[in-house]
Amino acid sequence: MSPEGAQNFRTGDTPQPDVIILAHKLTREYDMGSELVRALRGVSVQIRKNEYVAVMGPSGSGKSTLMNLIGCLDTPTSGEYWLNSQKVSDLADDELARIRNKEIGFVFQTFNLLPRADALHNVELPLIYAGLSARGRRARAAQALVRVGLGDRMDHRPNELSGGQRQRVAIARALVNDPSILLADEPTGNLDSTTSAEIMQVFGDLHRQGQTVVMVTHEHDIAAHAARVITLRDGLVATDQRKAA
Amino acid sequence: MPLFEAIVLALGQLRAQKLKSGFSLLGVFVGVTFLIAAWSIVNGMNVYMTEQFAGRLIGVNTFHLRRRPNFTPNISDSTWRAWARRPRITFGDAEAVTAAITAPVITAWESSDRVTVEGSGKKVLDVEVTGATERYFDIKNLAIANGRAFTAHEVRSGVPVIVLGEDIALKLFPSRDPIGRQVRISGQAYRVIGVVAHQGKIFGFSLDRFAVAPARSPIQDLVNPPGIIDALIVKAGSVEAMRAAMLEAEGVMRSRHHLRPRQDNNFVLETSEGVLAFWGGIKRILMFVGPGLVGVALVVGGIVIMNIMLMAVAERTREIGLRKSLGARRTDILRQFLAESVTIAVVGASIGILTGIGLSILLDAVTPLPASVSVASIILGVVIGGGVGIVAGVYPATRAARLDPIAALRQE
16 A cells, blocks of 8 residues: 555655656545534545546545545645646636646536537537637547547537437547546446446547546446556545556 | 637527527616617707707797797796786887897798688688788798798788698699689688798698788788787897897887886797707706616616526536636636626617617607607617626626536536
């Protein structure tokens, strides 16, 4: 149980250049009025470039909280979080938005596509906030859709697509801004087993192309696709196992 | 997100939810429609009152010497009775005043009544027949289209000749030249010597339904008691000349009526200013009431938009969470929702402007109310629409911008 060099990191250090994610003694507490909920109680993790990591754990273990911190949707109560050599744990709201836009590609369990927009427009969304011109956006969004095998479905709306296709659109959207990490939260939770396998194939392909993938899941056979499985329990890292290559 | 994107997005939202958006822009639509239409009517009335009504009925740089004001809104009974006791304006008064005025003016007598005019076996009821002197046509800007006006000599001798308004001429002599023919007014025959050019309408009333005969012709017994006239009209070339003439006329009349210095005039020197002042009063009321009504509609419209926007924020919480997770900053979300409420309001205002213009044109065409659309009201309509949109949108948009992305994404 050695969280990969994270233990060697000291406050005041800077992470090594190939470390994409460095969490150092992250805690997150929620003040629920009467009681203090300690969702994370000191999590230290390092994830290097082009790793494929699954985060597992029972509900209440803190995996969603860790996910939100890694995704820069939330800030830790204490500890340091470095993303791609940039310390983000004490950034302000707008800077976090910029980090989310540039560094992180979210894939959600429920896809979260805009129902009235076609696939191309859905994939364009992050580029709007990146400030790209309409023409540049369209080209890159189209490219991303081709990459996930939906080159022929660009003008389809989500309700004209199957579940697997919708998740592919969501993956294309996550990829379109060329993020440091692809952050997937139960990406197959709403899909049947055949489609799940298809989507896991997509993640596998992306990983082989050099993409860093972090995936939260509670299904062992999904986690089995990852090269490394981190298990959380009671707000702490319980195990951190690496598959023999 | 650039503003343009936000507006495109807002228009898309509007198109996607036509019914809801339709309701939400109703308030602004009604307010702006009313604004444009009411403004057009006031504007049109204004042009009418200053250029047409006051100018036609009294005339520029012109005053009327009368026993009592001709334009008398809201007069109490006691005032009316006091006016009725005043001495009337006599031929002698008119001659004395005309002789006393040294300023360069032209004058005319005027005495009118509504009577029946007959001719060539036909009859026209309720015609404004006036006994006047020869300069009357010049003062009233009545151009003669056919024949001639009567002369000073005909006025002095009281020759029974008559000049007809276009309506009367056409009704009595539809297919023949009326010049030289006879008309009869309460049994007395008059020879038609002229027809006045087309005058049009004012508030829906024809201005061509009249006839003018020399003041001392037999018409005098019909329109007034002997030796009495309704008014002496004095037209000057300038405001200064008019003021000078008014002072002279006032002096002459006061001495003829034996008024002591502290006594009030028992006659009036009425100018178009009086009519315009009366109109000014009405306009002030309209200008006060109009914006009030517009304001109420806009406040209601704003509240409706605010509610719709709050609903939109609640409905689209998940979308907001998603946009934030994809990198939207608070200002992006704020701008998106603000653009949406402004777009709703401006679309409402634009439809309101078009409807208002249409309504004004319609009113102008089918009712006697004159209406003329003012550019200022259109600009104001757009500005007000945008303003309402911003005011109504700030609170919902701020709420949207402040949403916590994690909670927003979790929302079902």
